[in-house]
Amino acid sequence: MKTINWAALEAAAKDAAAQAYAPYSQFPVGVAVLAENGHIFAGCNVENASYGATVCAERNAIAAAVLAGHRKLLAVMVYTPQEKLTPPCGMCRQVIAEFFQPDSLIASCNHLGQQQHWELQYLLPDAFTPNYLAASNKISKD
Ligand SMILES: O=c1ccn([C@H]2C[C@H](O)[C@@H](CO)O2)c(=O)[nH]1
Numbered sequence: 001m002k003t004i005n006w007a008a009l010e011a012a013a014k015d016a017a018a019q020a021y022a023p024y025s026q027f028p029v030g031v032a033v034l035a036e037n038g039h040i041f042a043g044c045n046v047e048n049a050s051y052g053a054t055v056c057a058e059r060n061a062i063a064a065a066v067l068a069g070h071r072k073l074l075a076v077m078v079y080t081p082q083e084k085l086t087p088p089c090g091m092c093r094q095v096i097a098e099f100f101q102p103d104s105l106i107a108s109c110n111h112l113g114q115q116q117h118w119e120l121q122y123l124l125p126d127a128f129t130p131n132y133l134a135a136s137n138k139i140s141k142d
């Protein structure tokens, strides 16, 4: 298993949170994801006057990685500027399951520099993944 530079992920997530567009919730979130080649991609939450159109930081970070051609992702770091360590929401857990492994580490950090780590399979047991689709033999992440 590759060593994960958690400090680099924390710094990237924190920088991303500074760009969050969260005028409705006042709850800025920054996320950094680590790709298999060591590159880090970041995202922030982007809210909308039509609240349900809001996109979480996790999904924006994953979209940035996919846009850059990275579909095999290793780790996630979520930063929120509060003491409580925030895990990804349910919708983001599902999106994470598409591009990570069950034993991938999902981490959260706070403004005190504390971290908590979970395995994806703990956050989303028995995830629905492309393997379950009848057409899964046609789906490749490569
Ligand atoms: O892990 C999380 C939890 C919440 N949010 C966003 C959605 C919304 O903009 C705000 C409050 O829910 O925080 C994220 O981006 N990631």
Ligand SMILES: [Zn+2]
Pocket: 056, 057, 058, 059, 088, 089, 090, 091, 092, 093
């Ligand atoms: Zn989410």
